[in-house]
Amino acid sequence: MTSTALKHPGVVLTTLSLGMLVVSLDATIVNVALPSLAAGLDGDMDNVLWVVNGYVLVNAALLVTGGRLGDVLGARRMFLVGLVGFLVASALCGVSENVTQLVLARFLQGVTGALLVPQVMTLISDIFPAERRGAAMGVMTGTIGISAMSGPVLGGLILHDWSWRWIFYINVPVCTAAIVLTLLFVPDARPANRHKFDLMGVFLVTAGLGAITYGLIEGQRYDWGQVTGVISIPAILVAGALILVAFVWWERRYPEPLLPLNLFRYRAFTVATLLNSVMYLTMYGVTLLVTLHLQSVSGHSALRTGLTYVPMALAMGIFAAVAGRLTDRTGARYLIFGGTLVLAAGFGAMAVVESATSTSTDFLLPLFVVGIGVAFIMAPATTEAMMDLPERLVAAASGVFNSSRQMMGALSIAVVGAALSTGLAHQITPEAERVARQLPPEQRARFVSELSKAVGEGGFASGQQAGPGGDAGLVQRLTHDAYSAAFAAAERPTLYMLIILLLVVAPTFLLLPRRAKAAKAATTAEAAEAMPPRQQQDPVG
Known part of the structure; x- marks a missing residue:
């Protein structure tokens, strides 16, 4: 592709952001609607879960291919194809009459999202000059963060007043606007040479x-x-x-x-992708921990749980733009290092405030700190990953970079979920024995045994364990007390594990190149813009 003169930078960036918005939003907005989907479509939860999992599976598997298709057929063209396909798939999701139809429509969303997403980084790299690329990437990564964290909130608000179908219908006007704006304002940067597929x-x-x-x-x-x-x-x-x-x-x-392996010889891309991947793994892990805590321990609704993430989303949106501009001035290496330390501090704050009695209010400030840390990793790492790459590798790099993000989401659920489950199974028996002292002696052994078994099998025990003649209300309260204490005790070591992981990878920032030249170019460009027109035309005087 050839460099394209940019006439409407704000409109172009808004258009690309709309595309990223719908894809990122749909990765999380459906989560809070699963019970409504199961009830409305008369499906069991195992099948309904594939409404979420199918989207993630297909999207992660095809992002590399989507990046290459942009290289072969043109990034703008594939961005449009992805938008149109995502619009159609969203409409099909909304009119689905059973779980099978909805899962298939979500597969189509995953496919078309994989065509759309890699083109965004490619178009930004092609359209925006190097000295302004960080700011553009900052806006884009901020959009990803805000949309992903806002999904549960928006989903909860929609479900409060409307049908679950509007979770998907809301994409139709957004995609329509993005399609029109793309046709009018996004430059057509087609590949200079024909490529094989x-x-x-x-x-x-x-x-x-x-x-x-x-x-x-x-x-x-x-x-x-x-x-x-x-x-x-x-x-x-x-x-x-x-x-x-x-x-x-x-x-x-x-x-x-499909994937030129010499891409990984570019140290900046490899290191930035690694740091960004670890950031996503830990961030998704923490959101899983907090969500489970607020819903299973604190007993909060899906909407209140989603609102807890608003400070984190705001921090990501505001500070990603700041971090992007700073990347243009100073380079990415120290910003990423600082962001990693701030992120670890946010996790540490969570470990301090979390307890069996913690509520959403206790997590607001730690999550805000986490949002700042994420912003100062995500925006600079995205810019750094693409900085040194020749044009022929940008599309493939975008596919790999975005695919790693989706893979980290799946890996995080597996790793953090396993660590939490192991800790919970280890802690539940002593906590059950502690609270069982409030029961009659003949009920204590059964209470401890059944609660430990239920938690070990991944369930949540109820007041049914009281036994003949037992006080169901008392047993239900004791069950919740034991589970909450065990969860809090298991949650803290899991947070420590994520902190250690961040601190282990943090020193790799030293492998990133210094960007003194890029920073100087950015400063010179800004100074030139600030000069009176005559001085710009005749710098000698």
Whole structure:
């Protein structure tokens, strides 16, 4: 692609942001609607969960392919195709009459979202000059953060007054506006040369990433064991890894590979992608912990839980733009390092405030700090990842960068969920024994046994465990007290695990290049804009 003169930077950035908004929003907005979907479509929860999981699975598996299609057919064209497809898929989601139809429509959303998302980074890299690219990436990453964190809030508000179908219908006018604005304002930057499309590479990377994503998503459900017959979660994960090995072997030999492996020779891209991936893994992990705490321990509604994330979303939106501009001035390395430390501090604050009696109010300030840390990693890392790449690698890099984000979401649920479940199973018995002292002696052993069994199986015990002649109200209260104390005790070490992970990867910022030249160019450009017209035309005087 060739560099394109930018005439309407604000409108172009708004248009690209609208595309990212609907895709990011739909990754989280559906979560709070699952009970309504199960009731409205008469489906069981295992099937309804695929309304979320199917979208993530397909989207993660196809992002690399979507990036390459933009390289072959043109980023603007694929952005438009993705927008139109996402609009149609959203409408189909809204008119679905059963769970199967809705899951298939969500698959289509995942496919079209994978066509759309990689083009955004490609278009920004092509349209915006290097000295302004950080600011543009800051706006874009801020949009991703705000939309992802606002999904549960918006979903809760919609469900409060309208049908679950409007969760999907809301995308139609947004996509329509983005399509019109793209046709009017986004420059058409087509590839200079014709490229072959690596069909075998598409099959291998889609199968490999799809298998690993499926294994991570479904691992908890099958207790990391047998799925059916000889098929097990470990076998699926191993098969996915082997397929990706075959993909690498194929890519090394194909003349125009789907994913040029020399992309990873660019140190800035590799390190920035690693740091960004760890940030997403820990951020998704913390949101899982806080959501479970607020709903299962504090007993908050889905809407109140979603509103708890508003400070985090605001911090991400405001400070991502600031971090993007600072990246243009100073480079990314120290901003990313500082963001990592702030993020770890936010997690530490959560470990201090969390307890069996914590409510949403206690988490507001820590989540705001987390939002600042995320912003100072996400925006600079996105800019840094694309900075040194030649134009022929930008589309592939965008696919890899965005795919890693989706994969980290699935991996985070698996890792954090497993750590929390292990800690909870370890803590529940002593906590049950502690509260059981308030029961008659003949009921204590049964209470402890049944509560420990229920939690060990991943359930939440109820007052049904009182036994003949027992006080159901008392047992229900004691069950909640024991579970809440055990959850809080298991939550804190999980937060410490995430803090340690951040501190371990933080020093890799030293591998990022210094950007003194880029910073100087940005400063010079801003100074030139501030000069009177005559001085700009005749700097000698």
